[in-house]
Amino acid sequence: MAAQLYLTTLNDLPDVILSNIIATISDTRSRNSTSLVCRKWLHLERSTRTSLSLRGNARDLFMVPSCFRSVTHLDISLLSPWGHSLLSISSYSDDPLLVSLLLKQSFPLITCLTVYARSPLTLQLLLPHWVGLKEIKLVRWHQRPQLPSGSDFVPVFENLVKLEKLDLSSFYCWTEDLVPALDAYPGIGVNLKSLNLMNPSFSEGFKAQEIEDITKACPNLRELFVACMFDPRYIGFVGDQSLLAVAGNCPNLERLCLSDTSALLNVRNELNDESGANEDARIGLGTLIEVFSGLPLLEEFTLDVCNNVRESGPVFEMLHKKCPRLRKLKLGMFQGICMPVESKLDGIALCEGLQELSIRNVADLTDFGLIAVGRGCSRLVKFHVQGCKKITVKGMGTLASLLHRTLIDVKISCCKNLGAMSSLKALKPIQNRILRLHIDCVWDSVEQLEDLDGTEFNFDLNRLDEGSLSSHCVEFTNFYSGPASEDPRGKRKKCKYSYDQEYCSYDQIGDVRNGNGNEHGHGNGYHGKTWDRLQSLSLWISVGELLTPLVDAGLENCPNLEEINIKVEGDCRDWSKPSSREFGLSTLVEYPRLAKMHLDCGDMLGFAQTAPSGHMDLSLWERFYLYGIGNLSLTELDYWPPQDRDVNQRSLSLPAAGLLQGCLMLRKLFIHGTAHEHFMNFLLRIPDLRDVQLREDYYPAPENDMSTEMRADSCSRFEDALNGRQIVD
Template structure:
């Protein structure tokens, strides 16, 4: 009896029984971030383990706090220090902060500095020299940056997969040559508004970077058919998203090249490319019919019923389509749907400022499309709410119809 009583009084401290690796295994089984935070409240040892295992962090911090964060979150993989547009008056991260980040977060793979207007080449040089494991960098709208600092990133971060530079207007072809030379695994590149980029730079880029899946050159007004054709040939098997908004030098040659080489293309934005015609769009629809999901071609003024009919007939997996301001498109573009057995997959359709499309055309579309979630018919004089009600058009409860511009637009085609 005595021995039994002695054994029942024995207590075991969990911190003495479990090793650090065993506690990490317990932590790994917790799915929600809240549960992981609670894990760290047990004691200092558990807090230390929880901190060192954390992989993602979003913060607003200066140099002192960044040093404390680096000591605590020593194995951090993703750090988001981006600024919202509403705080555009505040510089956010500055060059001295980047020095702390480069020395303190050696395991960092993803760094988001979007809208941090206080950083310059001096700070980005630290990123290039100190974060060799970096795979993704977003410095969109960091307007002080030039080729000097970003080329240092290309040279020091050879495993870079994603680079976003929207609004970095001082970037030139020199950076694209540095990426081509050093970053052969690059998959995503955002260059929106980098107006100094030319066809020559794109050609140099894809000489070394042939695994690009996403390329955004919206508003790069010096890009023409030569550059796009170079990309389509070099990245034929990988390219899935290409954005060319307001690249007014783009014409049929670019689209024909995409149709010939890029069968896996899923998203194409050519809004504002006014030299594109029916012939190239129809060939693209036929060539990419199995994979094309998003197509924006607003303000392509040469587009007619012929193109739209072909797109609707061929691209059965298309989910979003914008033909706004294509003034030659009429109800006739939808006539071919009557003979189709399969339903359309369209979720977003924008036909704003198409004066020749009427309620009749929208009715034919609805008969073959139950999946529509957003329809933009602003400034279509023959399509009004009263007219749709009078014609007995039945929109699903989940479909938002924008008659006047009062609804928020989905960003799928931006």
């Protein structure tokens, strides 16, 4: 009798090995699919999941799953109705302690918690059951309750004696609340390793004395993120003394981020003159050098101020020497960061260990400075540039060529000479490698397009003799190549120019420097139009402008693009109507794998209800921007409706609800605003939609929803109808 054929499967692996394999899966839907294979896989998946975000209605907390016993990171800030106190609206509101005990029993190993804490009562009920918490993130966009200063943090500091990380980046409070609480519980400050106060809702940011008191109370911090007041026109602005106090009080810092509140809001304001802002910051260069000397362990540094810090190049030469472990650097309003003379590198170009660099409003940065950065910082993986008006397609293209082996994340924003088409042209050397990209949808004029045609240069890769260089190219060649001893990548390579060319082709520079004319597969320097690895695309566009030219600008072939983020900004009250019927979302059907979209119209201002004669109200503008969205195969959508700031209203309109119901592939929909209940019922026509939430995550969130807007009972009725449908998977 023939032996039966036995097939080896994954189930034959020992449970220990199989559980390690399942533990490496990070995508939520993939883990859910894994758990459906068989009971054995279900048990292993549940026992290896360490991070969980709870959704659903807070009144149904009795349905909390009890099978995720190994979860250590729990997020309960997304429970609906979003923004309401967690324990006051549940079905056990008469005994909220029972609910908190249920959460404790379901998740006994929690060490990291994220919770919407509209009032301290929620924390008073939850935290006594999780005294072993080491990390906590508080979320609140509603107005601060009228309580004594520091009351919000008393339940946290009173119960969490082992607390090491406190994140208040999404928690609206007063800046003067934290210091009294730290003074009342000195042991908490000593234990803290990470403190995040980078909250954009602060109107002014933390003042000098507050920062000094906080760092004095938390001497063992390794991570510090603070939204500061740098403007010297205000009392208590952050200057030399505060920076020295940070370095002196917290010498073990590995990540230090200090940003002005205006930088956090990402306001696209035009600078008043070529040199930047009118006033200079009160930050001395000697002070910065002393700060760097006091922080030898620094790996990430952000200093984004609102006024100029001039002639700062020598400071960053010292930064390289004093902080050898530095890998991430973000600067705002620093002038003179790189001013190369001939082939000598200086300033920030000497920070050769950098992997991420972000610069904002560096008014005197030129193409030569940009190329020097590419030469010196040869390990850059991420490069963001904003508000640098002197750089052009030639400098950006040369930097991309120099970094074509490493650079995968690029942002080009608010640069006068780099519109959409010129930015994409400059990034040709890395278009087959780049993963994440941000550009401004500023469509280049005819004259600019003609100038772009002049940047295509040809030179002979087979004859690399220097004798044929024309005299007016020698300076550029010396600057680019540099002596062999100064070239951070090793040997010096030369290229041949024709006599009537000012620059060599940046499509070829990377190949010449590495001595390989066919590295990209094109020895003649030609690059195809395919962005093979691009996964995430971010766009800024002014109100009234169209998205239609995007594909023709050079992004016609992105086979792996999965996510797109579109931010529309401006005042539509200055427009009577747009120039076309639709914004142009239909053009995105060119991207076959596009599944996630963030459409942010939250900074678009308009008339909510009463538009003057000849002007469109916000509902008609919403129709303009959402028209054609049903043609896309989106599975996830985050949508910020436009707003009328005069009445603090950001609400979904009838045309918007009608167009969103056409997105038949949607599974997740977050609307960052309010909506009428009968508008939300339109969404029930989307067959596979299973995760919908209204989030008022902007300050100040409406304290009491209007009678015609979504209320807690209305939200519950909609969710019952949504969950009562049959969904395939």
